[in-house]
Amino acid sequence: MKLKNLLLAAGLGATLVLGACGSDDSSSSDTSKKDESTMSDDSAKTETAVDAEKIFANNCASCHGNNLEGNVGPNLTKVGAKYSSEEIQKIIKNGKGQMPAGILKDDKEIVAVADWLAEKK
Numbered sequence: 001m002k003l004k005n006l007l008l009a010a011g012l013g014a015t016l017v018l019g020a021c022g023s024d025d026s027s028s029s030d031t032s033k034k035d036e037s038t039m040s041d042d043s044a045k046t047e048t049a050v051d052a053e054k055i056f057a058n059n060c061a062s063c064h065g066n067n068l069e070g071n072v073g074p075n076l077t078k079v080g081a082k083y084s085s086e087e088i089q090k091i092i093k094n095g096k097g098q099m100p101a102g103i104l105k106d107d108k109e110i111v112a113v114a115d116w117l118a119e120k121k
Contacts, residue, residue: 052116055109063099068120073099078121085111085118 057066063073070076074097079088092110095101104110 051109052112055104055113056116059103060113076117076120080118081121083118085114088114088117 056064060073063071064076065071068076068079083091089110091099092104092114093101095103104113
């Protein structure tokens with residue numbers, strides 16, 4: 001009886017593993033290419049904002065607050081009304097007041113965060 005249960009369990013396990021590894025070839029490659037390009041286009045549009053928020057959360061929120069409300073650093077909820085993206089980029093690169101220079105080193109990250117903050121008005 002134990003052997004029967006063991007064989008049944010092994011067969012069921014093998015079926016699940018092989019089923020998970022299979023692929024569905026019923027869809028045409030043209031349709032999947034369209035879906036992939038649409039997904040890429042949509043994600044590219046929102047990727048900058050999402051990345052900027054993540055970069056801010058990981059590098060800036062400890063001083064400026066999770067909701068830009070300020071903490072040790074100033075409130076940034078309406079920073080875009082005071083500074084342009086280019087001015088914010090310079091502040092991020094060079095620092096200002098108690099903020100040290102070089103918190104972010106990657107130019108793409110600096111531009112993304114500056115653009116995102118410049119929209120806060």
